[in-house]
Amino acid sequence: MQDYRELVVKLCDMLRPFNKDGIDLNEETDLAADLGLDSLKVVELLLTIEDSFDISIPLNILPRVRTIKDFAEQLQQLLSERS
Amino acid sequence: MAIFDKLQPVSSALQELKNCGVDSVNVVMESFTAPFEAVINGRRTVLAGTNNYLGLTFDQECIRAACEALQQEGTGTTGSRMANGNYAGHIALEHELAKFFSRKGAIVFSTGYVAILGMMTSLAGPGDVILIDSDCHASIYDGCRLGGAQFMLFKHNDINDLEKRLRRLGKQTENTLIVVEGIYSMLGDRAKLSDITEVKKNYGACLLVDEAHSLGVLGKQGRGLAEEAGVEDDVDFIVGTFSKSLGTIGGFCVSNHPQLELIRCVSRPYIFTASPSPSIIASTRAALKILQTRPELRSRLWENAQTLYQRLKDMDFVLGPAPSPIISVRLKDKGKAVAFWRRLLERGVYVNMVLPPATPDGNPLLRCSVSAGHTPEQMEQICEAFASLQDVAEPPQMI
Numbered sequence: 278m279q280d281y282r283e284l285v286v287k288l289c290d291m292l293r294p295f296n297k298d299g300i301d302l303n304e305e306t307d308l309a310a311d312l313g314l315d316s317l318k319v320v321e322l323l324l325t326i327e328d329s330f331d332i333s334i335p336l337n338i339l340p341r342v343r344t345i346k347d348f349a350e351q352l353q354q355l356l357s358e359r360s
Numbered sequence: 361m362a363i364f365d366k367l368q369p370v371s372s373a374l375q376e377l378k379n380c381g382v383d384s385v386n387v388v389m390e391s392f393t394a395p396f397e398a399v400i401n402g403r404r405t406v407l408a409g410t411n412n413y414l415g416l417t418f419d420q421e422c423i424r425a426a427c428e429a430l431q432q433e434g435t436g437t438t439g440s441r442m443a444n445g446n447y448a449g450h451i452a453l454e455h456e457l458a459k460f461f462s463r464k465g466a467i468v469f470s471t472g473y474v475a476i477l478g479m480m481t482s483l484a485g486p487g488d489v490i491l492i493d494s495d496c497h498a499s500i501y502d503g504c505r506l507g508g509a510q511f512m513l514f515k516h517n518d519i520n521d522l523e524k525r526l527r528r529l530g531k532q533t534e535n536t537l538i539v540v541e542g543i544y545s546m547l548g549d550r551a552k553l554s555d556i557t558e559v560k561k562n563y564g565a566c567l568l569v570d571e572a573h574s575l576g577v578l579g580k581q582g583r584g585l586a587e588e589a590g591v592e593d594d595v596d597f598i599v600g601t602f603s604k605s606l607g608t609i610g611g612f613c614v615s616n617h618p619q620l621e622l623i624r625c626v627s628r629p630y631i632f633t634a635s636p637s638p639s640i641i642a643s644t645r646a647a648l649k650i651l652q653t654r655p656e657l658r659s660r661l662w663e664n665a666q667t668l669y670q671r672l673k674d675m676d677f678v679l680g681p682a683p684s685p686i687i688s689v690r691l692k693d694k695g696k697a698v699a700f701w702r703r704l705l706e707r708g709v710y711v712n713m714v715l716p717p718a719t720p721d722g723n724p725l726l727r728c729s730v731s732a733g734h735t736p737e738q739m740e741q742i743c744e745a746f747a748s749l750q751d752v753a754e755p756p757q758m759i
Binding site: 315316317318320323324331332333334335336337 | 489494504510511513525528716717721722
């Protein structure tokens with residue numbers, strides 16, 4: 278199973294291009310409120326993550342994703358389902 | 361009340377537009393002076409944002425058919441076909457659509473939006489997968505959400521990306537519905553349908569094509585992109601709307617799969633809404649006949665599309681990738697879009713202002729749709745209005 282901490286670090290790395298204000302990224306960072314990601318940017322991010330992990334991420338998970346922590350948890354579950 | 365808090369950002373955005381002297385969501389066409397001219401703010405205005413591709417909304421045959429149906433069958437059906445029964449016109453239109461598309465079956469829905477919802481939610485539910493092009497219309501996204509299937513995007517018109525996603529799905533591809541559009545509604549570009557059908561066949565998935573903007577526009581007979589690309593046999597379901605080239609309101613699906621008939625019994629958007637009124641059905645049937653018997657309308661539409669695309673290109677506007685009846689001027693900032701849209705309206709030309717996030721790349725668009733019915737004088741007025749944008753003062757700064 279993919280390590281949760283590693284996933285958070287990877288996600289923070291992938292979010293760096295979207296972090297225009299250079300805020301401190303951590304698992305409590307809110308994708309919309311702190312990073313200002315709108316639906317288009319979230320989809321862009323999703324496509325990058327999918328390629329990086331070679332998985333498909335259903336958009337159905339998005340209502341459950343508010344923070345980096347939520348994202349890491351959803352990702353961890355998807356990766357475990359694949360393996 | 362807290363329940364309204366979520367609407368606050370919308371209220372702020374509308375106020376921001378109003379502060380710039382623009383109330384784009386409340387444009388009123390006070391009266392019509394010609395098929396493509398209305399009075400807006402007391403000014404005669406050419407309509408270049410209607411999707412009325414063949415210009416049939418004022419066609420006398422369509423109007424006469426609607427009037428006769430009104431007299432003979434009344435103003436409405438007052439319920440769904442499942443509960444209240446079918447009118448003969450519903451059945452006749454379904455037969456005519458099936459014949460036009462050379463398909464075994466057809467279902468008529470109350471709107472194009474409902475047709476998409478009705479088909480997608482019935483075809484793909486929990487345990488199934490939907491793969492959609494990222495530039496698909498909001499109705500297709502809503503169809504995904506409402507049905508309960510897992511849904512994923514592939515990059516716009518990127519066949520390698522589509523194939524990659526199908527490969528990742530493994531055996532699930534047998535339960536996968538791919539959804540694309542004939543002509544994409546924002547930039548007017550087409551799906552790469554030949555390539556998509558090849559990939560779809562290789563992976564054993566099902567394909568639905570929304571021909572909302574391509575019916576009557578593409579193909580020798582006007583059947584849309586699948587006809588133009590020569591791949592009709594490889595498209596499982598074609599969905600379309602009556603509210604664009606046919607000039608009325610309603611939607612449909614045609615297919616060779618015998619299971620289409622069963623959709624009527626499970627599709628909640630079909631079952632739980634009122635069926636189209638007799639006058640709508642009658643004018644749609646008349647428009648469908650015209651679409652088949654007057655190919656010159658399609659030729660005129662494309663002449664007008666080529667003209668506007670070339671003229672705007674010559675003015676150095678950034679446009680969609682190829683000429684199409686949908687021609688969008690792509691802008692980088694919202695302030696400019698608002699200032700330009702206002703100027704166009706002042707010059708008597710109405711186009712659609714589309715602001716993010718409703719646009720494919722997060723930038724605003726001034727979206728024009730041309731018609732076979734636009735006269736040379738109206739085309740000239742549209743072009744001149746765009747030419748006048750070069751001296752629009754510094755646009756307001758907007759968030």
